[in-house]
Amino acid sequence: MKGGAASVSMVMPMALTLAIGPVLLTALWLALSPLLANTPWVALWQDPRFADATLHTLWTGTAASLLAWVSAGYLLRSAFIRGQTGRWLNRLPLLLATPHAAMAIAIVLWVAPTGWLLRFTSPWLTGFDTPPFWRTTQDPLGLGLIAALWIKEVPFLCWVAATQLQREDVRRRWQAEFAVAQTMGLTPTAAFNAVVWPQLARVLRWPFIAVLAYGLTVVDLALIIGPTAPPTLAVLAWEWLRDADAVLQAQGVLAAWVLAGLTLLVGASSWRPIIRIAPFGVMGRAIDGGWRLLFMLYAAAWLALLVGGFLGVWPFPSVRPEQWHMGHWDRVWDSAESLWRTVALGVLAATLTVAWLVAWLEWVPHRWQQVMRPLLIAPMILPPLLWAFGLYRVALWGHFEGAWFGMVVAHAIMAMPFALLALESVYRASDPRLQAVTLTLGRHPLQYLLSVKWPLLKRALWSTWAIAFAVSVAQYLPTLYIGAGRFVTVTTEAVAQATAGQRGLMSAYAALQTILPLMAFAVAVMLGRPRRFMKGLP
Secondary structure, three states: OOOHHHHHHHHHHHHHHHHHHHHHHHHHHHHHHHOOOOOOHHHHHHHOOHHHHHHHHHHHHHHHHHHHHHHHHHHHHHHHHHHOOHHHHOOHHHHHOOOOHHHHHHHHHHOOOHHHHHHHHOOOOOOOOOOOOOOOOOOOOHHHHHHHHHHHHHHHHHHHHHEEEEEEHHHHHHHHHHHHHHHOOHHHHHHHHHHHHHHHHHHOHHHHHHHHHHHOOOOHHHHOOOOOOOOOOHHHHHHHHHHOOHHHHHHHHHHHHHHHHHHHHHHHHHHHHHOOOOOOOOOHHHHHHHEEEEEEEHHHHHHHHHHHHHHHOOOOOOOOOOOOHHHHHHHHHHHHHHHHHHHHHHHHHHHHHHHHHHHHHHHOOHHHHHHHHHHHHHHHHHHHHHHHHHHHHHHHHHHHOOHHHHHHHHHHHHHHHHHHHHHHHHHOOOOOHHHHHHHOOOOHHHHHHHHHHHHHHHHHHHHHHHHHHHHHHHOHHHHHHHHHOOOOOHHHHHHHHHHHOHHHHHHHHHHHHHHHHHHHHHHHHHHOOOOEEEOOOO
C-alpha cells in the first residue's frame, strides 16, 4: 500500500509537469527564434513609427498602472479602516466580470463626440448643435486608453488584496497590529500606512507587474480606444504579425519582445518605489465615495452597453433616439453559433484550468511548485502577442491549429495565472489537522479530499472557475491565432464591430461579452454555497 502511494506521489508530479511545462517552454522557444536574425532588427529600428509608438506605449501603460495602484490603495484603506472589507470586496466579482474590451466600448459610447455625455449637456450647456470635431476616443495622448485601463485594473488589484484580507488569520493579525499602532498615537490613516499598507503592497507586487504588463502590451483594447497616429507598439506589432511578409512577421515578434523588455525594465525600476507609495490622507467622506463612484462608473458602462444594442436613428443632440428596434440583437442571434462556441470554450477551459491547478497544488511537491511558478505566471507578464505567436507555432507543429483541442488549451494557459492567484493562498491555508484527524479514523486520503477538504474549499474552487471562464471569454489574440480564423467568438465579433464603427452591433456584442461572465459568477455563487447537513442550523 505504501509502495503504491509512493509511486502515485512520484508519477503525479511528473505527469502534471509534463502536461504543461513542455508546451509553455516550447512556445517561448519558438517565439525566441526570430531574435537570431539581423534583418528584422534593422527594419524595426528604421521604421519611422517605432519610436513614437514606443513612447505612446510607455506613457499610456505606466500612467494607467500608477493611477490604478494609488486608487486601489485609497479604496483598500477606506474599507480596512472602516471595517467594510466584506461589504465592498465581496462585490468585486461584478466588476471583474466586465471584460476590458466591453469597458472600452462603453467609454466610447459615453464620451464620443456623438456620445451620451455631450447629448445630455447639449445644447443647453455646451452650445453644440452638431457634434464637435473632438478626438475624445483614439486621441493622440491616449487618454481614453488610460481611462479604460485605469477603471478596469483597480478592481483587479483590490480583488487580489481581498484574497489576503478575507483570510481570517491574516485579517486578525493586521487588525491587531493596526490597533497597536493607534495606541502609540497614530491616526487611523497613519497607522494603516505604517503597518498594514507595507505588508499589503508586497502582496500586490506581482499583480501590479501584471497590470503594468497588460497596459503596455494590450491589443484589443488599444484597437478600440487607443491612439492611432501612431498606434501603440502592441498594435503596431499586431499589424506586422498579420502581414504575409516573413520579414514583417519577424519584425512583429521582435516588437513584442521589445514590449516584454519594457515591461521588465519598468517593472524592475518601479519594484521598490511602488511599494513605498502609500495612500495619502484624504477626507473620509471623499474616500467613502470612492467605492460608490467606482460602482457607479461600472453601472453607467453596463447601462450604455445594454441600451446601445436597441438604438435606432438618433440625431445629435437629441437625448432620446427617434427609433428603437431589435435589429442589432437579431443579427447577433443569427450568428448564435459564436455565442455557444464562446460558452463551450469558457466552460472547457475553466474546467481544465481548475482541475489541473487542484491536482498541481495537491500532489506536486512545494519545491517543484516554486520552480514552476514563474513559468505558470509568465502568460500574465509577457505580452499576449508572444504567447499567441508561440502557441500558434506549437499548434502548427502538433497539427491542432484550428482545432477545438488547441483552442481549449490556449485559453486554459492564458487563464492559468489568474486562477493561480485566486486559488493558491486559499488552498495552502487549509488546516492540515483536518487531514490528520481523518486519517486517524482509518479513512483513505482520497476520502479526505472528497469529503472534507474540497467541500470546505468549494466556494474558492467555484470562484476560481468563474474567473477562468471570464478570462477565457475575454481572449482575443489566442482565438484568432490558434483558431486560424475559423472560430468566431463574442469577443472577436465585439472588437471587429468596434473597429468598423458599427455602434449598435458593438454594443450588443459587448453587452453579451459582459453578461456571460456575470452568469458564470452567479453560478459560482449558487454552487459555492455551503450545505447544511443538520436541520436547525442557522
